[in-house]
Amino acid sequence: MAKFNFEREARTPFSECYTVLDDEATVGRLDIHFADVIVHATLTVSESLTTDSIQDLIDAIDEELLDAVGIIRQEIIVHVHQGRDLGVYSARDFEGTNGGGLRLN
Numbered sequence: 001m002a003k004f005n006f007e008r009e010a011r012t013p014f015s016e017c018y019t020v021l022d023d024e025a026t027v028g029r030l031d032i033h034f035a036d037v038i039v040h041a042t043l044t045v046s047e048s049l050t051t052d053s054i055q056d057l058i059d060a061i062d063e064e065l066l067d068a069v070g071i072i073r074q075e076i077i078v079h080v081h082q083g084r085d086l087g088v089y090s091a092r093d094f095e096g097t098n099g100g101g102l103r104l105n
Helices: 051-069
Strands: 004-012 015-022 025-034 038-046 075-083 089-092 098-104
Touching (some): 038 051, 051 075
Antiparallel strands (some): 025 038, 089 098
8 A cells, every 4th residue: 555645735714735645756646625514625646547546545645634634524525636747847947047938847
């Protein structure tokens, strides 16, 4: 069974986003949105994960990110998307200069 780790990228009062790691390898991204009684999550995973691995990952999200912080919920809805990462598009040039319009970094 894979041991998934989560690195928080951003947090707002009602949402969080994480990079999902399996050992040191990035295998996905998770966006969680906390509504009144429902937690909505969008999980994007790499093509290499099996259906069983995805279920293990969802269980880890429930245990480590939701239960661990004491979130009381009636329902969790997880939308799972599987495919390959095309990159990050941003107007910011991460190499140190202003990149202009939205470009692949």
